[in-house]
Amino acid sequence: MFSYRHAFHAGNHADVLKHTVWLAILERLMQKDKGLMLVDTHAGAGVYALKGEAASTSGEAEHGIAALLNHDGDLPDPLQRYVEVLQAFNAGKSHITHYPGSPALSAQLLREQDQLQVFEVHPTDQRHLRNWAQNHAAAKRIRMHQADGFAGTKSLLPPPTRRGALLCDPSYELKSDYAHVAQWLQDGLLRFATGVFAIWIPQIARLEANELPRRLRTIAQKAQKPWLHALLQVRGHNSTAPGGGLSGSSMFIVNPTFELHEQLQSTLPLLVKALGQDDHARFELTRG
Ligand code: SAM
Numbered sequence: 588m589f590s591y592r593h594a595f596h597a598g599n600h601a602d603v604l605k606h607t608v609w610l611a612i613l614e615r616l617m618q619k620d621k622g623l624m625l626v627d628t629h630a631g632a633g634v635y636a637l638k639g640e641a642a643s644t645s646g647e648a649e650h651g652i653a654a655l656l657n658h659d660g661d662l663p664d665p666l667q668r669y670v671e672v673l674q675a676f677n678a679g680k681s682h683i684t685h686y687p688g689s690p691a692l693s694a695q696l697l698r699e700q701d702q703l704q705v706f707e708v709h710p711t712d713q714r715h716l717r718n719w720a721q722n723h724a725a726a727k728r729i730r731m732h733q734a735d736g737f738a739g740t741k742s743l744l745p746p747p748t749r750r751g752a753l754l755c756d757p758s759y760e761l762k763s764d765y766a767h768v769a770q771w772l773q774d775g776l777l778r779f780a781t782g783v784f785a786i787w788i789p790q791i792a793r794l795e796a797n798e799l800p801r802r803l804r805t806i807a808q809k810a811q812k813p814w815l816h817a818l819l820q821v822r823g824h825n826s827t828a829p830g831g832g833l834s835g836s837s838m839f840i841v842n843p844t845f846e847l848h849e850q851l852q853s854t855l856p857l858l859v860k861a862l863g864q865d866d867h868a869r870f871e872l873t874r875g
Pocket of ligand 1: 589591592593602605628629630631632633687688689690706707708709712734735736737756757758
């Protein structure tokens, strides 16, 4: 049984990076009317109470979304939109008490012509996710799968409209997740060559984690698809961690949306400034 619970990490610096990138992708894709299929392979619980027991125990959101909201001054467009979507999710309040996980963020933007497919394997998070999905105004367009998101994606591709985006956000609790992510991308591109594939990668001292961006680059290059890699490191790897053990993370995107690179060029320096915890805070943005 998995022990990872996203409730302890909701709204941390990794969520801020991942969800800002994901929203920027969705908003660009939604500039066209044709319906989209959104796939969330590792959905989590859906919504998280920031004052709930798990989030309060870890304090990670304090150094993530709370630090961003406390930042003085203008935000670049993608971050401004992210904050607006969070505020809309909290009924227009500037004070954010509930943090929307990736399925809830996607659902916030979902149009009549779109559909959202979410996968989750943990029984507790499945229960929360099901409650959230069933009570959502767009419930009819949200399909929940109590199944492995890596394997389950295959039968969904390509989407009927041939338009879609996929978020792959494993907890990497299992060493095999790294190989599964690479295989998932390779299989996904064979079935849906024009899809936008967004993958979250932790920055941790583990060979498989260090090698994953290179493996994904090779897969994208062999498929002759453009890719983009955005990394946000908030502190040195060895410094003690206020609010969580992760020093950084990255998003690897294949078939990035138009101007995503430019959007991240303005976003990442601000994130370093707002969320950076020591002199080692930095970003990297590469593409091919
Ligand atoms: N994507 C969510 C978000 O941004 O709000 C967070 C997801 S969390 C990092 C990873 C989730 O994947 C956990 O809830 C875990 O139970 C679930 N999980 C682990 N292995 C899975 C698998 N093979 N298929 C689907 N879900 C899985």
